[in-house]
Amino acid sequence: MRKLNPLFIGLSAVMLGIAPWIINAAPYESTMGLVQKVFYFHFPAAILFLVASLICGVASAMFLFGKKASADGWAIAAAELGLVFGSLTLVTGPLWARKAWGVWWVWDPRLTSSLLLFMIFSAYLLLRRYGGPGSDKLGAGMALFGMANVPFIYVSVNVWRTLHPQTSVVPTLPTDMGVPLWFCFAAFSMLFAALLNLRARLEHQRARVEALYLAEDEA
Amino acid sequence: MRSDFDKLTVVDLARHYGRRKALSQVNFTCETGEIIGLLGPNGAGKSTLLNILATLISPSLGRVEYGACTAAEGGADVRGRIGMLGHDLFLYPELTARENLVFFAQLYGLPDAPAVADASLARAGLADRGDDLVSGFSRGMRQRVALERALLHEPRLVLLDEPFTGLDQASTAALVARLRERQQAGCILVIATHDLDVADGLLSRAIYLKNGRVVGTDSDSRGLSERYRLAIQ
Amino acid sequence: MIGAFLRVAWHVMRKDLTVEVRSKEVLFTTLFFAVSVVLVFSFAIVREGRAPDDVAAGILWVAVSFSGTLAMGRTFERERYNDTLRALLLAPADRPAIYTGKLLGLLALLALVEIVLVPLIGLLFNAPVLAFPGRLAALLALGTLGFAAVGTLFAAMLVRVRSRDTLLPVLLYPITIPVMIAGVRGTAALFQATPDLPMAQFWIGLLIFWDAIFITLALWTFEPVMTE
Numbered sequence: 001m002r003k004l005n006p007l008f009i010g011l012s013a014v015m016l017g018i019a020p021w022i023i024n025a026a027p028y029e030s031t032m033g034l035v036q037k038v039f040y041f042h043f044p045a046a047i048l049f050l051v052a053s054l055i056c057g058v059a060s061a062m063f064l065f066g067k068k069a070s071a072d073g074w075a076i077a078a079a080e081l082g083l084v085f086g087s088l089t090l091v092t093g094p095l096w097a098r099k100a101w102g103v104w105w106v107w108d109p110r111l112t113s114s115l116l117l118f119m120i121f122s123a124y125l126l127l128r129r130y131g132g133p134g135s136d137k138l139g140a141g142m143a144l145f146g147m148a149n150v151p152f153i154y155v156s157v158n159v160w161r162t163l164h165p166q167t168s169v170v171p172t173l174p175t176d177m178g179v180p181l182w183f184c185f186a187a188f189s190m191l192f193a194a195l196l197n198l199r200a201r202l203e204h205q206r207a208r209v210e211a212l213y214l215a216e217d218e219a
Numbered sequence: 220m221r222s223d224f225d226k227l228t229v230v231d232l233a234r235h236y237g238r239r240k241a242l243s244q245v246n247f248t249c250e251t252g253e254i255i256g257l258l259g260p261n262g263a264g265k266s267t268l269l270n271i272l273a274t275l276i277s278p279s280l281g282r283v284e285y286g287a288c289t290a291a292e293g294g295a296d297v298r299g300r301i302g303m304l305g306h307d308l309f310l311y312p313e314l315t316a317r318e319n320l321v322f323f324a325q326l327y328g329l330p331d332a333p334a335v336a337d338a339s340l341a342r343a344g345l346a347d348r349g350d351d352l353v354s355g356f357s358r359g360m361r362q363r364v365a366l367e368r369a370l371l372h373e374p375r376l377v378l379l380d381e382p383f384t385g386l387d388q389a390s391t392a393a394l395v396a397r398l399r400e401r402q403q404a405g406c407i408l409v410i411a412t413h414d415l416d417v418a419d420g421l422l423s424r425a426i427y428l429k430n431g432r433v434v435g436t437d438s439d440s441r442g443l444s445e446r447y448r449l450a451i452q
Numbered sequence: 453m454i455g456a457f458l459r460v461a462w463h464v465m466r467k468d469l470t471v472e473v474r475s476k477e478v479l480f481t482t483l484f485f486a487v488s489v490v491l492v493f494s495f496a497i498v499r500e501g502r503a504p505d506d507v508a509a510g511i512l513w514v515a516v517s518f519s520g521t522l523a524m525g526r527t528f529e530r531e532r533y534n535d536t537l538r539a540l541l542l543a544p545a546d547r548p549a550i551y552t553g554k555l556l557g558l559l560a561l562l563a564l565v566e567i568v569l570v571p572l573i574g575l576l577f578n579a580p581v582l583a584f585p586g587r588l589a590a591l592l593a594l595g596t597l598g599f600a601a602v603g604t605l606f607a608a609m610l611v612r613v614r615s616r617d618t619l620l621p622v623l624l625y626p627i628t629i630p631v632m633i634a635g636v637r638g639t640a641a642l643f644q645a646t647p648d649l650p651m652a653q654f655w656i657g658l659l660i661f662w663d664a665i666f667i668t669l670a671l672w673t674f675e676p677v678m679t680e
Contacts, residue, residue, distance in 0.1 A: 275538055275542060276680045298544040299544035303539075303542055309536050310534055311471060311534070312533070313474050313530075314467070326463055326540070326543045328456065
C-alpha cells in the first residue's frame with residue numbers, strides 16, 4: 001500500500017495537469033454551455049467528500065467500540081481530507097451558480113447539505129484541536145453522530161428546498177459518463193487515496209514516537 | 220457476593236497523558252484489614268492512582284485485579300464493592316445531608332434508603348442536622364457526610380483522597396476511629412494523604428510515590444515523617 | 453434489568469428536579485433568556501409592525517435551541533462543581549441510566565420554557581398556536597427530545613474540557629440541523645394561512661425516526677465516551 005503512494009501522487013499530478021486540455025476538448029453540454037465544465041471537478045470532489053465522511057464514521061466506530069487504536073489515525077485523516085474536498089465542492093458549486101444564475105448562493109439542496117456536512121467536519125476538527133486530553137474519544141463519539149446524520153441532512157434539506165420548487169443548480173448525474181469525467185474522477189481518487197494514506201501514517205508514526213518516548217526510561 | 224474480593228493486586232500499572240507519565244511501573248498488593256497509605260509530594264500521581272483503583276480512569280498499561288477479575292471483567296459489580304471519598308467530597312450542596320445520602324443509597328440500589336441514610340447520619344453524629352443544606356456545613360461536617368456517603372453500601376475497598384485536609388482535632392480523631400472500625404470489619408483502605416502526623420500509627424503500610432513511580436514501601440508505621448523525607452529525597 | 457435502569461433514571465431525574473426547584477436558578481435564567489431571544493429576533497425581523505410569514509415558527513425554534521443549549525451547560529456545570537459526576541459514574545448503576553435521568557430532567561425544564569414561549573409567540577405574531585394543539589405539541593416534544601438527547605450527551609462529554617462553553621454549541625448545532633429544519637418547517641406548515649397538515653405529518657415522522665436513531669446512538673456511546 002505504501003509503495004503505491006508516490007505512484008498515485010505522481011500519476012494524479014500528471015493527470016490533473018493535462019485535465020484542462022481534456023476538459024476543453026469535451027463536447028459542450030447542450031443546455032448549460034461552457035459553465036457546465038466546472039462539473040468535471042465538482043462532481044468527483046463531492047463524491048470523495050461523501051466517501052471521506054463514510055470513512056471517518058466507520059473509523060470512529062472502530063476506535064470507540066472496537067477499541068482499535070490505529071483507527072483513530074484514519075478518522076482524523078478522513079476528516080481533514082473531507083475538509084479539503086468539501087472546500088473544493090463548496091468553491092466550485094458557487095462558481096457554477098454565479099455564472100449560471102448570477103448569484104453566488106441559491107440554497108441549492110445539495111450544496112446546502114454539503115455545507116452542513118462541512119460544518120460537522122469542522123466541528124470535529126475543532127473538538128480534536130481544543131478538546132484537551134481524551135479528545136480522541138470525544139471526537140469519535142461526535143463523528144458517529146455526524147455521519148449518522150448524513151442521510152437525514154440530505155432528506156430534510158431536500159424537502160425543505162423543494163417546497164418552493166426551483167431548478168437544481170447542481171444538475172443530476174450526467175447521463176453520458178464521458179471520458180473527461182472518468183479521467184478527473186480517477187485523478188482525484190488517486191490523490192485522495194494517497195493523501196489519506198499519508199496522513200493516517202503520519203498519525204500512526206506520531207503515536208509510535210510517543211510510545212517509544214514513553215518506553216524510553218522504563219527500567 | 221460473587222464479585223466480592225479480599226485481595227487487591229496492582230500489576231505494572233502505568234497511566235500516560237500524551238507524553239507525560241502520570242504513573243509508571245506501579246506494583247503492590249493489599250489485603251483485607253490493611254490500611255495502605257499513598258504518600259508523596261503534589262503531582263506524584265496519588266489522585267490518579269486512586270482514580271484508577273476506583274475504575275474511573277483506565278490504565279494505559281498494566282492492570283488492577285480485584286480478587287480474581289479486573290475492572291473490565293467485573294463491571295458494575297466491582298464498582299458496587301468500592302467506595303470513594305474524593306478530594307471534592309462528591310456532595311450536592313443544594314440538597315440536605317439526608318437527601319444526599321438517600322439519593323446515593325437509591326442509586327446504589329440499597330433497600331430502604333431512608334433508614335440507611337438515618338443510620339449513616341447517626342454514625343456521623345449529624346442526626347440533628349440531617350435536614351440542613353450541605354452548603355451550610357463546615358468542612359468537617361461535610362467530610363463526615365461525604366465519608367458516610369462513601370460507606371453507605373459497605374464497600375470492600377475504601378479509597379480516600381486527602382481525607383484529613385482542613386479537619387480539626389475532634390473531626391480527625393472521629394475519622395481515624397471510623398477508619399479503624401472499617402479496618403476491623405475487613406475492608407481494604409487506601410488513603411492518599413499529606414498529613415504524616417495522623418498517618419503515623421494509623422497505616423499498616425506506606426507506599427511512597429514520586430513522579431508517578433513507587434520509590435519505596437514501609438511496613439513500620441512509626442516515625443513516618445522522617446522516613447518519608449528519606450524516601451522522597 | 454429494565455426495572456433497575458428506570459429506577460436509576462428516575463432517581464437521577466428527581467434529584468435534578470429537587471435541586472432545580474430549590475434554587476430555580478436555571479429555570480428563571482433560561483426562561484428569561486428565551487424571551488430575550490424572541491424579542492431580539494423580533495426587533496431584527498419585524499418591520500413596520502408586520503412580520504414576514506413563517507417567521508414565528510423560526511423564532512420559536514431558535515429560542516428553544518439557544519436557551520436549551522444554555523440549560524444543558526448549566527445542568528452539567530452543577531455536576532462538575534463538587535465532582536459529583538464522578539460519584540455518579542462510580543455507582544454500580546448502568547451508565548446509560550444516568551444519561552437518561554439527566555435527559556429527563558432537562559426535558560422537564562425545557563417543557564416549562566416552551567409552555568411560556570408558545571403563547572408568547574402566539575401573542576406577538578398572531579400565530580394560530582391553538583389551531584392544531586396535538587400536532588404542535590408533537591413537533592415540540594419530538595424536536596426538543598432530539599435536541600436535548602444529543603445535547604445531554606455532548607454536554608456530558610465536554611464536562612472536563614476547558615473550552616466547553618464554546619464547544620457545546622459548535623458541536624451541537626450542526627448535528628441537530630435536521631431537527632431544526634423539521635421543527636421549523638413543521639411548525640410553519642401548521643401556522644400557515646392554509647395549514648399544510650400532510651407536510652406537518654411528514655416532519656413529525658422524520659423527527660420520530662431521527663429521535664429513535666440518535667437516542668439509541670447516545671445510549672450506546674455514553675459509556676465509552678465517558679470513561680477516561
